[in-house]
Amino acid sequence: MRRLSYISVLFIAAFVFVLNGCTIVFQKGRRSDLEEIDKLSTRLNDLEQARRLLTERLKQEISDKNVRLDMLEKGLVISFVADVLFDSGKAKIKTDFYDTLDKVARVLKENVPDLEVGIEGHTDNVPIKFSRWKDNWELSSQRALSVLRYLANSKGIEASRLRAIGYGEQKPIASNDSDSGRKLNRRVEIVILPDVQRISKDTVKSESESLPQNWKELK
Numbered sequence: 001m002r003r004l005s006y007i008s009v010l011f012i013a014a015f016v017f018v019l020n021g022c023t024i025v026f027q028k029g030r031r032s033d034l035e036e037i038d039k040l041s042t043r044l045n046d047l048e049q050a051r052r053l054l055t056e057r058l059k060q061e062i063s064d065k066n067v068r069l070d071m072l073e074k075g076l077v078i079s080f081v082a083d084v085l086f087d088s089g090k091a092k093i094k095t096d097f098y099d100t101l102d103k104v105a106r107v108l109k110e111n112v113p114d115l116e117v118g119i120e121g122h123t124d125n126v127p128i129k130f131s132r133w134k135d136n137w138e139l140s141s142q143r144a145l146s147v148l149r150y151l152a153n154s155k156g157i158e159a160s161r162l163r164a165i166g167y168g169e170q171k172p173i174a175s176n177d178s179d180s181g182r183k184l185n186r187r188v189e190i191v192i193l194p195d196v197q198r199i200s201k202d203t204v205k206s207e208s209e210s211l212p213q214n215w216k217e218l219k
Contacts, residue, residue: 047076047194050112054078057103067100075118075193078104082123082143082186089131091142093150101147104190105155117157118191119144121166122173124182141166143188 054069054076061067068079085097093101108117121140133139144164151157174181 046112046115047071047192050107050192051076053107053111054104057107058100061100075191078190078192080188080190081183082121082188083183085147085188086143089128089133089139091133091139091146093146098150098154101150102155105151105157108151108157108161108192109155112192115195116161116163116193117151118189118193119148119151119162119164120171120189120191121145121164121168122171122185122187122189123169124185125169125172125176126182135168137166137168137170139166140168147188147190 048071051069051071055062058067058069058078062069066081066084068077070077070079080097080100085093087094108115121142121144123136123140125136128135128139131139133142141164144166148162148164152159152162169176169185172181172185173187174184176182176185
């Protein structure tokens with residue numbers, strides 16, 4: 001088993017904290033901890049490999065600023081400008097964007113087949129005036145669901161891996177005071193989630209029970 005640097009251990013521990021809402025206490029030299037850290041490192045490497053593949057396959061879309069890739073605390077985020085995915089106020093995916101989604105679907109199926117995928121819909125803060133949707137929240141939810149259904153029904157991604165949620169205008173990444181900022185906020189994000197959930201909570205509990213009194217598992 002390969003040995004990881006102390007910095008790598010801290011990074012992985014922080015990653016688990018953010019995603020699971022708890023901190024796992026690692027003791028220096030304990031074999032069970034080294035094994036779990038090694039597993040986490042492998043899963044993070046899977047995300048990095050997926051990022052490299054997507055960067056290559058979506059080169060044109062990234063160059064056109066229609067797609068953006070980011071490795072964030074929540075996972076590998078593939079962000080699509082909503083204006084190229086959907087017509088204004090609509091939730092039906094434009095057919096000329098299928099090819100781009102197909103490239104993502106291929107990576108999901110072939111390279112990270114065991115990882116869960118979150119699909120997030122976002123809008124700017126301009127209220128809906130002429131649309132079938134009640135508000136931006138509903139529109140963002142339907143757009144996320146449209147992408148989910150395309151991946152599941154048209155590309156064969158297991159539905160059990162997919163989650164869709166709409167945030168409306170609640171999570172902007174730019175100022176809504178300009179056209180360019182609002183365009184960035186109107187987006188759909190496909191998030192490939194790192195598989196840290198495979199670390200058994202029972203294992204964590206049993207490990208923590210053997211720790212000295214001055215060590216605690218923080219929740």
